[in-house]
Amino acid sequence: MIQLENISFDHCIKCTICTVYCPVARVTHLFPGPKQSGPDAERLRKKTPELVDESLKYCTNCKRCEISCPSDVKIADIIQDAKWKYLKKRFRIRDYFLSRTDLLGTVATSTSWFVNFFTRLFLVKFFLDKLLKIPSGRRFPQYERGTFRRWFRKNADDQGSFDEQVVYFHGCFVNYNDHQLGRDLLTVLNTMNIGVLLANEKCCGVPLIANAYLEKARRNGRHNIRSLEQASEHGRIPIVATSTSCTYALKYEYQNLLALDNSRIVNNIEYIMKYLYSQFERGNIPEMKPVGMRVAYHAPCHLERMGGVIYTIEVLKRIPGLDLVLLYSECCGIAGTYGFKSESYEISQKIGQDLFRKIERADPEVVITDCETCKLQIEMNTPYSVLHPVNVLTMAVKEGK
Amino acid sequence: MKYDCLIIGGGLSGLTCGIKCAREGLRCAIISSGMSALHFSSGSIDLLGYHPDGTVVYQPFEHLGHFINEHPEHPYAKCGIDTVRDAFGFVRGELQQEDLDLFCNGEDNHFHITAMGTMKPTYLSQRSVFNESLKGAFKKRARIAVLNFSGFRDFYPDIVVANLRKNSLFSVFEIVSGTIDLPLFRRTNRNPHEFRSIDIARIFDSEKYLPRIAVEIEKLSGDALFVAMPAFIGITNYNRIHRRLEELTGTLIYEIPTLPPSILGMRIDNALKSRFAALGGVFINGDKIIGGEILNNRIEQLHTTNYYDTGFTADYYVLSTGSFFSGGLLSEYNQIREPIFNLQVYSERDREQWRSSNFISGESHPFLEFGVNTDDRLRPATLQGEMIENLFCTGALLSHYNPVKEGSGGGVALSTGYYAARQIIERKAGQ
Numbered sequence: 001m002i003q004l005e006n007i008s009f010d011h012c013i014k015c016t017i018c019t020v021y022c023p024v025a026r027v028t029h030l031f032p033g034p035k036q037s038g039p040d041a042e043r044l045r046k047k048t049p050e051l052v053d054e055s056l057k058y059c060t061n062c063k064r065c066e067i068s069c070p071s072d073v074k075i076a077d078i079i080q081d082a083k084w085k086y087l088k089k090r091f092r093i094r095d096y097f098l099s100r101t102d103l104l105g106t107v108a109t110s111t112s113w114f115v116n117f118f119t120r121l122f123l124v125k126f127f128l129d130k131l132l133k134i135p136s137g138r139r140f141p142q143y144e145r146g147t148f149r150r151w152f153r154k155n156a157d158d159q160g161s162f163d164e165q166v167v168y169f170h171g172c173f174v175n176y177n178d179h180q181l182g183r184d185l186l187t188v189l190n191t192m193n194i195g196v197l198l199a200n201e202k203c204c205g206v207p208l209i210a211n212a213y214l215e216k217a218r219r220n221g222r223h224n225i226r227s228l229e230q231a232s233e234h235g236r237i238p239i240v241a242t243s244t245s246c247t248y249a250l251k252y253e254y255q256n257l258l259a260l261d262n263s264r265i266v267n268n269i270e271y272i273m274k275y276l277y278s279q280f281e282r283g284n285i286p287e288m289k290p291v292g293m294r295v296a297y298h299a300p301c302h303l304e305r306m307g308g309v310i311y312t313i314e315v316l317k318r319i320p321g322l323d324l325v326l327l328y329s330e331c332c333g334i335a336g337t338y339g340f341k342s343e344s345y346e347i348s349q350k351i352g353q354d355l356f357r358k359i360e361r362a363d364p365e366v367v368i369t370d371c372e373t374c375k376l377q378i379e380m381n382t383p384y385s386v387l388h389p390v391n392v393l394t395m396a397v398k399e400g401k
Numbered sequence: 402m403k404y405d406c407l408i409i410g411g412g413l414s415g416l417t418c419g420i421k422c423a424r425e426g427l428r429c430a431i432i433s434s435g436m437s438a439l440h441f442s443s444g445s446i447d448l449l450g451y452h453p454d455g456t457v458v459y460q461p462f463e464h465l466g467h468f469i470n471e472h473p474e475h476p477y478a479k480c481g482i483d484t485v486r487d488a489f490g491f492v493r494g495e496l497q498q499e500d501l502d503l504f505c506n507g508e509d510n511h512f513h514i515t516a517m518g519t520m521k522p523t524y525l526s527q528r529s530v531f532n533e534s535l536k537g538a539f540k541k542r543a544r545i546a547v548l549n550f551s552g553f554r555d556f557y558p559d560i561v562v563a564n565l566r567k568n569s570l571f572s573v574f575e576i577v578s579g580t581i582d583l584p585l586f587r588r589t590n591r592n593p594h595e596f597r598s599i600d601i602a603r604i605f606d607s608e609k610y611l612p613r614i615a616v617e618i619e620k621l622s623g624d625a626l627f628v629a630m631p632a633f634i635g636i637t638n639y640n641r642i643h644r645r646l647e648e649l650t651g652t653l654i655y656e657i658p659t660l661p662p663s664i665l666g667m668r669i670d671n672a673l674k675s676r677f678a679a680l681g682g683v684f685i686n687g688d689k690i691i692g693g694e695i696l697n698n699r700i701e702q703l704h705t706t707n708y709y710d711t712g713f714t715a716d717y718y719v720l721s722t723g724s725f726f727s728g729g730l731l732s733e734y735n736q737i738r739e740p741i742f743n744l745q746v747y748s749e750r751d752r753e754q755w756r757s758s759n760f761i762s763g764e765s766h767p768f769l770e771f772g773v774n775t776d777d778r779l780r781p782a783t784l785q786g787e788m789i790e791n792l793f794c795t796g797a798l799l800s801h802y803n804p805v806k807e808g809s810g811g812g813v814a815l816s817t818g819y820y821a822a823r824q825i826i827e828r829k830a831g832q
Contacts, residue, residue, distance in 0.1 A: 015661045017436045020599045032595060067687045070435035070727060274708070307688025307707045310402070310430075328678070 008073045012039035018065035018075055023331035024058055027350040031058035034065035037082075038075040045086055052086035058344060059083070060335030060351075061210060062301035063248075077257050084212040094132040098337040099211040102203040105176030108143040116142050135345035139380045141177045148175045148182045152198060156186060162195030166275070167231045169224075169241040169250065172203050173372040181242055184394035185272065191286040191397050192279060199224075199231035199239075204246040207337050209253060221260045224250065228265050239269045242390060244370045245336065247271040248302040271303065273312040273370065273389055280318060288396035290321025295392065296364035298329045298355060298378065300371035312370055312389050319396045325362045329355040332369075334377035349381070356381050368392060404428045404683075406825050407703070407715035409690050409741065410729065412437030413446075413811060414796030414818035415721035416673040417488065420495055421822035423680035427829060431682065432705065432713070434689035437670060438723055438797065443658040444632065444665020445513050445531075446503070446815065448489065448524035449477075450808020455763055457522050458808075462486065462508055474801040476813045479777050480820045485812065488819035493525060499672035500640055504532045511536070514629060514657050516556060518547075518564030522808060527665055529634060529643045529656040538626055538653070544575040546622035547629045547657075551582040552596040555660040556631040579621035583613060601633040602664045605642055615649035625652055632656035632665045639668060690741055693718075695783065699791050700742075716832075717791050717825045720744075720773075720781070721818060724797035730772060737771050739798070742789070744781040745774045747800035765806040772800030779821055793821035 012035065019025050019033030031037065037056055044051045056079060065075040097104055108115040118124055125136040148170055159165065166189065174182040186196050201224055205217035228250075232239050241247045250269050254260040270278075279285075297316065299309040316324055333351030338344050359367055359382050367378055367386045375386040406422045408415045411433030422429045449461040449468060458464050465485065469478040477485055493503050503525040504511070510522040511531050547558040547565070558578035565571045604610055622628045634656055635642035647654050658665050674684060693703040694712070702712025720741065722729030730746070731738045732755075737748040748771040749755055755768045775781050779793045795817035797804065804810030 015441065016597050016599075017440050017662050019597060020440075020662045020667070021436075026603070029595075068436045070437075070440075072435065072728075305687045307432075307685055307705065309687075310683060310685050313683075314402070 009039035009042040009078055011071045012073045012075075013071055014040070015070065017068050017070060018073075021064050021068040023062060023064060023333065023351045024060055024347060028058070028347050030347075031055055034059070034075045034079065038065070038078040039073055042078050042082065045082055049086050052082065054087070056083050056087060058347065060331070060333075060338045060348075062331050062335055063305040064301055064331065067305055074256060080209055080257055084214045087212065089212065094134055094341070095211040095337075098340055099207040099213055099216075100203070101172040101176070101207050105143070105147070105172050109145065109147050109176050112143040112145045129342065133342040134340055135342045137349075138340055138345060139376070141173075141376055143176055144179050148179045149198060151179055152182070156196065159190075159195035159197060162190065163193045165195040165197050165237050167199050167228065167237050167239045168196045169199065169201055169204070169228065169239060169246060169269075171201075171241060171243040171246040171372075173243060178372065181388050181390060184388075184390050185242055187394050188276070188286065188390060188397055192284050194279075194284075197231060197237070200227040204243075204249040205253065205258070206245045206249050209249070209257065210336050210338065214258065218258045218260060221249075221254045221258050221262075225254065225260060225262050225265055228269075232265065232268055235264065235268050238275060239265060240272045240275045241269065242272050242388060243372055244271055244300050244303040244306070244308070245373075248306060251306070271306065271308050271311075271370070273315050274308055276393070277311040277315050280315065285318070286397045288318075288320055288393075291319060291392065291395045292321040293366065293392075293395075294323040294325070294364045295366055295368050295387075296325045296327050296359055296362040296384075298327050298332065298359070298367060298369040298374060300369055300374045301331050301335075303370050316368065316389055316392070319392060322392065322396075325364060327355065327358045327362060329358050331355075332374045332377045334373045336373050339373075339377060348377075352377055352381060359384060402430070402713050404430045404713070404715040405829060406430075406717045406719065406822075407432070407713055408719040408721060409703075410437075410721035410723060410727070410796070411674070411684060411686075412721060412723055412727070412796060412814065413439055413442075413669070413673070414814035415719065416677055417492055417815045417818035418719050418721065418795060418822040419677050419682050420673065420680060421491065421819055422825060423677060423682040425822075425826045427826065429682050430685060430713070430715075431677065432685045432688060432690055434687075435727070438727055439666040439670040440663055441661045441726075442663055442666040442669075442811070443513065443515075443521070443523070444527060444663055444669060445521075445523040445658070446489075446492070446525040446811035447522070447804075447808045448485070448510070448812040450510065450522040451806065453806075457510070459510055459522075460508055461510055461524055472801070476779075476799050476802050476817050477809070479775070479779060480816045484820050484823065485816045488816040489525065489812070491819060492815050495676050496669065496672050499676055501668060501672045502528050502640075504528050504530075506531075506536070514561070514565070514655075516561070516631070516657060516659055518561035520568065520570070524812065527656070527668065529639070529654070530632070530658070530665065531655075534653055535627065535655065539570065539573070541626065542573050543626035544577065544622075544624065545571075545627050545629065546625040547576065547578045548618065548621055549578075549580045549631065550596065550601050550633065551580050553598070553601055553631065553633070554596065555598060556657075561629075561657070574626075577622070577625070581614060581617045581621065583610070583617065597662065598631065598633045598659045598664050599636065599662055601631075602636040605633060606635045606638050608638070608642065608645065611642065611645055611649060615646060618646070618650050618652070618654075622650075622652060627653035627655060629655045629657050631659045632663070633659070636664055636667060637671075693742060695742065695789060698787055698789055700789060716829065717793070719818075719821050719825075720792060720794045720798060721796040721814075722798055724772065725768070727797070729796075729798040732768070737768075739773050739781075742781075742792070743784055744789075744794070745784060745786070747771055747774045765803055769803045769805055770801055773798050774800055778824060779817060793824065795821050
């Protein structure tokens, strides 16, 4: 397939609306904003690559610029592409490991008690900060013992017996850090008489893209497209993911940024809440008991970009007894690996202040969000525990049993 | 997803329609892609500014009856004077509830200053742009000051001053210009002139800088009767900031609409969206309608870029996707097209007739009057000539009006949005 270059920068009329809605430009002058870093500078870079500006690295790829653009310019894609094409590539141990979530996960889950203990030590944090430039203020995600896949192999051999099936792209976070979410998904779907299958998957590539390992991201992408196509029996079985950023990558980044042909899976992949919404609409609603809880909902950037926030909200509204407060929030600031780097940590924290204040004001029992790194950021900066909508749905379903 | 009313396009027209419907208890959603033309607007709402010969209309409502007789196909003619009047009152009232007060000069138009220093007639303006005290100011001999903020590159006070001096209305005034310079806000040496309106609006939003800004303003303006500045006095906290600045400086302070991003327009955008959400409306931002199914003269469901399969469905649909700039109309090599439903469009066949030979001309450009044809109830037809019964078209998408030449853009947007809402509410009640 012939891939045309992203020439949407030519549609930019220089209105600067994107810069108004950029969470990074709002808090720091180090980043000149998406318009200047994206379409403006792209014209110059195309002619004279030496004109590339280091400030590109401050873009978090949250995509809010693309949501606001009246002229449909793929601003964030242009910036990510330029990061990879033009920025001097320096090998950094930190970036290498931060972007290999699957490698890190495989090691950490086999020695989870040690890793979890170790990464909490002050001295370790101090040295990570000094040597690797991983900010000591950042709390690390905790690792599970073993992987979700292993749990799944042992405990879920009955999935073929349900009327329908879905292929579940669990992503690295569920596999290494949050088995509960994967198990909860099984509970919910099984209650709805839907079985869960796994495909052979590699990291979707989001952290690789963010750290400019585009070749590696492309290799992972090719692998995932192939194996998801196979597991979904060429489009017969729907594919779902519980991570919004994974979904975004599989559906859009593969095509727009990595120039991969994902046409055979793209219309078959859904973020889980959208899938559940469609099931509910069809009348396949599990029996739910009231959960009696006040929750505040934060919509993550990549879900906003996919226009999918409404489905999460609609499903949450159907959970009886759920007192739902919508936060009308913007970016939480962590932006995946962005918040794990000393040079951008402070910016990341500043971006999140508005959200943290809104949460405090709403004063819920728990916060709900669809994204795993938003969860890390909110749990680190507020006293509230953060749940995925599927976790909450499970509470209602379990009560119903 | 099923709604009573589904609106495509979240600009002034779509939001007016949505707020009215939501207020009447209808389940209502707006799907919007990209920020609306409010971000490019003056933030004042025009009703009717100019006669066909280019002279100013001073009493727009009084003139409207005559205007409608002369222009039977104009959107105002379809709405009728009463609906137009109600629509203005409605939007003004809703914005008031969000603490955004629009000044109305009784039945008369008033003028706001443009970034070029010219004067434009308009009907509603934010109080920081025009109000009663400014009306009285023109009787005295005094000094006025036009100030910029150092580093803001979208405003040139000297041009404004030069043009104002040419205006006989300002002949009684001594007009000076100046630039507020606060070293605190100078950016790094790398980007010395990087301030856009929004950056400065955020500086003003924080009250901690106000006393120092006030001192600078006093220094530059001396005993000026009033000070005009580009519209960047706050984006969320603007009422309080404006009041405090007037208290601290002891002068009247006015805002001049700037180049985009328009802070004045964004205040209206924020207020309308917040109103819509408060009334239970659903605003979907990251998706785009790319088509729909029409069956037996009715739209059955819509398809979006991200969710092709699960169509959005509703009893009534409103198309307020704007004009060429917002993508509501497409200009192709030999035709003008409405891209979502391929509706019947009014335009000239011959491409040569689309524009005037001069880019800037008193005659304006014919393409500005191109748009979707509708019946008296704002319902459009397909290319095959079939009326679509449950679709209303509103705002800049419509044909047979020229927002620039008439000075009627804002008024048509909210009047037609309101008119569509009213019809939907009536029909829902009749069901």
